[in-house]
Amino acid sequence: MPHPPHQSLKVAAVPKPRVPARAEDGPWHAEAVCRRDEAGLFFAPSKEPTAARLSREEAAKRVCARCPVMVACREHALLQPEPYGVWGGLTAAERRVVLARMRRRSAELRQAPAAGPVAAAG
Numbered sequence: 001m002p003h004p005p006h007q008s009l010k011v012a013a014v015p016k017p018r019v020p021a022r023a024e025d026g027p028w029h030a031e032a033v034c035r036r037d038e039a040g041l042f043f044a045p046s047k048e049p050t051a052a053r054l055s056r057e058e059a060a061k062r063v064c065a066r067c068p069v070m071v072a073c074r075e076h077a078l079l080q081p082e083p084y085g086v087w088g089g090l091t092a093a094e095r096r097v098v099l100a101r102m103r104r105r106s107a108e109l110r111q112a113p114a115a116g117p118v119a120a121a122g
């Protein structure tokens, strides 16, 4: 996000200082509410216990739920794809599931026989 704190974190997957918005960032970045939150909420520290991770991710999702650019953020995270952190209200694991479904659907569409002419109604 312009990242919100995110892009600077995706490689190491550990909280780092926020980075300022850059001119090349998309317009949605400027609206990201997570800039005002701690980056550590969106990215797991190393060796985070499961219960703590679940709690942190739920808290991050609550921030995303009130973010005006959630859809754009989610699309960005899926397209990249962003391997770590909560983006657009989805955890990394949830994004992997979505991406797997998208790949399956795409494969199904490629294998589907070509549609014949559509009959005129009436």
Ligand code: SF4
Residues within 6 Å of the ligand: 001, 004, 031, 032, 033, 034, 035, 042, 063, 064, 065, 067, 068, 069, 070, 071, 073, 074, 086, 087, 088, 089
């Ligand atoms: S949807 Fe969540 S992660 Fe994305 S910009 Fe908004 S608050 Fe940040």
